[in-house]
Amino acid sequence: MDPHDVGGPAAATHPLHSEDDLLALRHAVRSATIRAGFELVDQTRIVTAASELARNAYVHGGGGACEVRVVRRPGRRGLRVSVTDHGPGITDLDTSFVDGYSTGAGPGHGLGGARRLMDEFHIHTTPGQGTTVVAVRWTSPS
Secondary structure, rough: OOEEEEOOOEEEEEEOHHHHHHHHHHHHHHHHHHHHOHHHHHHHHHHHHHHHHHHHHHOOOOEEEEEEEEEOOOOOOEEEEEEOOOOOOOOOOHHHOOOOOOOOOOOOOHHHHHHHOEEEEEEEEEOEEEEEEEEEEOOOOO
C-alpha cells in the first residue's frame, strides 16, 4: 500500500489507446483536481502534466493506462497520476529530460516540463519493457 493513500477514494484507471482516450483523460484529471480542492492554476498544471505523460505513453509507448487517485497526507490533499506503457522504454533517461530533446516531431519539453509542473516525479523505465511515471501535486497546507 502506498503511504499517500490515507483515506483517499479509489483510483480510476483510464486506457490510453486513442486520441479519444487522451481527451477523456484530460476531462477526468480536471474533474479529479476539482474534487481534490485545487485552485485553477494548479488544476491547469496537473492537467497539462498528465496530458503530456499520457501522450508520451500513447505515441512512444504504443498505448497504456493512466491511474488517477486523490491522495492524502496529514493536512494536505494531492493528486497522483501514474502512467504506464509497455513500449520500448527510454534508453537515455537523462537526455530525455533536456529541453529541446525529442524522439518525435514535438518541441521536446514533455518529460522535463511535466516534472517541473508536479511536486513529486518518479520514473521507472526498462528498455524493451516499458515505462511507468508517477507524479504527484499537493495542495497548499491547510
